[in-house]
Amino acid sequence: MRKLIPYVIFLALSSCSQYNTGLLSRSWHNMNSRFNALLISREDIDVAKEYIAAHYTDNYEAVLPVYRVIDSTRLDTAKFYLIDAIKKSSIIAEKHSNSKYLDEAYLLIGEARILKGEFENAIETYKYLNSVSSSEQMKTEALTQMMRAYIELGDYKNADQLSVLLKSRTLTKRSRQTYLLNMAYYNQVRGEKAVTAVLLEEALKGMKKGAERARYHYILGQLYNELNQVTLARRNFRMVIKNKPEYDLVFNARLGLMMTESLANNTDLLFGKMLEDRKNQDLKHKIYYKMGETARRKKRTEEAIGYYGKSASEAGNDALSKGIAYKAIGDLYLDDLADYEHAAVYYDSTVITLPKAYLARTDINDRAMVLNEFIRYKKIYDLEDSLQRMAALSPEALDQKLEQSVLARRAELKKSREVQNEAAPVQAAATTGKKWRLYDAKEIVKEKNEFVRIWGNRVLEDNWRRREKSATSFVFSETERRMVEQPVVQPVISNAVSTQISEEENERKAVEDEIKEFKKRIPVTKIQLIASKRKQEEAAFRIARIYKLKFKDEQKANAAFRKFLDDFPKSSYEPEVLYYLALAQENPLDNAYATRLVQNYPNTSFGRQIRKGTVTMTHDREVEALELYKNAYRLYDEGKMTEVISALEEGMNEYVGSQIEDKMALLRIFALGRAGLRDEYYIALSDFIRSYPASDLLPKAKEMLAVLN
Known part of the structure; x- marks a missing residue:
């Protein structure tokens, strides 16, 4: 009997091999997979989800995302649990490959990788499971979860293909809910608010009561509020409170009810x-x-x-x-x-x-930059306008005006400093309920340090602002003070008066220096006046263009463009200004601005753009345009640049709207370059980039302009 024991042990161990398909082997590996690796993996992922939710800061001023934004750099402790979940699930693939829980292990690995932000790795995991699994249900689960990974990557083409494929699959209750949430997320990131709301409503039908359900109800409330479905919004905000989530969500749901x-x-x-x-x-x-x-x-x-x-x-x-x-x-x-x-x-x-x-x-950064650009040009315009008006004054009137301006500015600056340093802290203390700064030890230390930084470490005494102290200053006892009280009075008064006189002199000198500096900027010569006008012209055009293209303020833009034409006749920007004004009219192709543009500036891109709308290119005219282009190209090869430029300018005006208009324009640019006409070459390149944004030749033009710059 004892001799049989080793054989029994060997038989038992060999039957527990992961490659054995026997009942005993599969049962043993199933038990180890389910109650060891799989159990720990599920718990790890649940803990990671709770940690992510607890440490995620929602921006309640915007519609909350269906899925919380994954930031792999801020997972901290959650990442430890997710790594452990992947390790434990991988044990099933390595040591229990004949277990019936192998497919679920791969699903958990994929889920953990998504939560870690490793979307490409998650997709590879799901693809592998989809290719090796014998269970259609598990394949469907893998495809459902893979869809989220594609959405997170912004690969909407593959996400869309998966959504179509999953419509034909039989979904379990769990996979259907995941599919609906993924579809809601997919439509949310694409801006489809109404579809997102409908899909979330469906997903909520099978969801258990709790914090996550409350969050989805809050998202629905926000979506319906933006869709002006106030009744539905209020119903969902109430459902948030009924699900008893964290107070932060309850608080914002109450605010949502009040806002509706x-x-x-x-x-x-x-x-x-x-x-x-x-x-x-x-x-x-x-x-x-x-x-x-x-x-x-x-x-x-x-x-x-x-x-x-x-x-x-x-x-x-x-x-x-x-x-x-x-x-x-x-x-x-x-x-x-x-x-x-x-x-x-x-x-x-x-x-x-x-x-x-x-x-x-x-787009906050972009809007801030546009606003700063607008302010910069407006300050330039106002400054140059003020300088030009001052230049027209007589010397006496100019001195008087400058003195008044400088004194007013300094008085305003002094007043604002007083308000900032004295009134503001008391008002802030009253409105915010904070301590007044003289009762706040931290503020006192901060203010003392600021005082030392500006004035130095001064002794607490009269006239502490004065840099030089009298060498005959003494400290008297009370008896001595009474004995010499009368003689001391006069020097103190004298010092006070001299200090006051000194401060007045310094103030007057500062005003005079500021006036002198300001005078240097006034355009007194003809060349300076022309330069000032040019700065003002540039600023005026930029301001009008920002109104038009950035602020979308048509009324102010049109007023600014019309004023520009009045103030700066024959400006180099006139064609573009006329073009914008023409487009703003009821009939963009037939109005006074369009007529003026075509008559005065027919060769500009803006003139051609207006003419395009009034010209129809037939097949015969396209053939004529091509012949003209071939002839111009032959002249270019022969080095006859003047003839090339003349022929192409005539062709671009005659055959405006032709399919080869951009080729004509670029060949003309080459000819200008070879002819050594640098200014015309630069203008033509800039004009090409602005006029032909869809041309295949645009990259070449941009490269040429970059080289020139």
């Missing part, structure tokens, strides 16, 4: 109650922000700016909320008041305050 109240209702009392609620002490900035939105909807502009300002001041270290409040004020100045100067200031604050990751997903 009719404008006829008085929401001030409701907002007031929320401000008084002790649970909302750290969330006041969000309440003020919503109060600002409500005031803006009611067209109470000043009130809205005040609430947004309170939101920014209450946000504290919350850079996202503070930046969004600044942006709201900037938007209000830009869109509602068309006050571009103030808008630029608040957009600058927005760019400085908002996190870089948030800025990267928006």
Whole structure:
């Protein structure tokens, strides 16, 4: 019997091999897979999901994404659990390959890789499972989860193909819900709000009550609110509260309910109650922000700016909320008041305050740059206009004007400093409930350091601002003070008077120096005046163009373009200005501006663009254009550049709208270059890039311009 024991052990061990298909072997590997590796993997992924959700900061001012944005650089502890989940699931493939849980292990590996942000690796995992699995259900699960990886990569073509394929598959309850959420996410990133809402409604039908369900209800509330389906929005915001999620989501759902109240209702009392609620002490900035939105909807502009300002001041270290409040004020100045100067200031604050990751997903940087460009050109225009008007004054009148201007500017600067240094802190303390700075130890230390930086480490005494002290200063006892009290009075008064006189002299000298500096900038000679006019012309054109192309403000753009034509006749920008004004008319091809453009500037790209709309190119005319081009090319080979330029200019005017017009234009540019006409060559290249954006020759023109620059 004892001799049989080794054979029994050997038989038992060999039957447990992962390559054995026997019942005992499969049962043993199934048990180890299910209750060891697979169990730990599931728990790891669940913990990672909870950690990601807990440490993810939602921006409730925008529609929340169906799936939280995955940032592989900020997973921290979650990444540890995801790596462990992949390791444990891989054990099944390495040591328990005959287990029936092998397919599920690959699904878990794919899911963990998606949560880690390794989308390409996840796709490879799902593709492998789809190719080796014998279960159609598991293949469908793999394809369903693969769809999300493609969406995250922005590969919408493959995601679309998978969505079509999955429509013909039989989906389990779990895979159907995943498919619906993926489709909702797919449509959300493509901006299809209505379709996203419908798909989310379907996905919610089979979802358990809890925090995730509450989040999807909140997204639905936001979507319906943007689609002006107020009743459906309010229903979903109420469902958020019923699912009892974290307080942050409940709080924002209540704000959502208040924001969907009719404008006829008085929401001030409701907002007031929320401000008084002790649970909302750290969330006041969000309440003020919503109060600002409500005031803006009611067209109470000043009130809205005040609430947004309170939101920014209450946000504290919350850079996202503070930046969004600044942006709201900037938007209000830009869109509602068309006050571009103030808008630029608040957009600058927005760019400085908002996190870089948030800025990267928006066009805020671009808008701030456009506003700053506008302000820069406006300051140039105003400055040159002021300098030119001063240049026309008599010397006496100029001196008087400059003195008044400098004194007014210095007085305004002094006043603003006083307000900033004295009134503002007291007001801030009153409005924010913070300590007044003289009661705040940190502020006192900071202010003391600032004082030392500017004035040095001075002794606390009278006239501490004076750099030089009298060498005969003494400290007296009380008796000695009474004995010499009378003689000391006169020097003190004398010192005070001399100090006052010295300060007045310094102020007067500073004013005189500033006037002298300003005089240097006044265009007194003819050449200086021409240069000033040229700067003003450039600035005026850029301002009008920004109105037209960036701000989309047709009324202001047209007014600026018309003023430009009056102020700067025969400008090099006149063809483009006439073109924009022609397009703004009811009949762009038949109006005074179009006529003037075609008559005065027929050879410009803008003149040809207008003429294109009035010319029909037949087959015969295309043949004629081709013959002209061949003849011009022959002349080019012969080195007759003057004849080439003349022939092509005639051809471009005669056969405007031809299929080879861009080839004519580029050959003309080559001829200008070989003829040594550098200025015309540069202008023609710039004109080509602007006039033929769809031409196959555009890259060549851009390369030539880059070389020239």
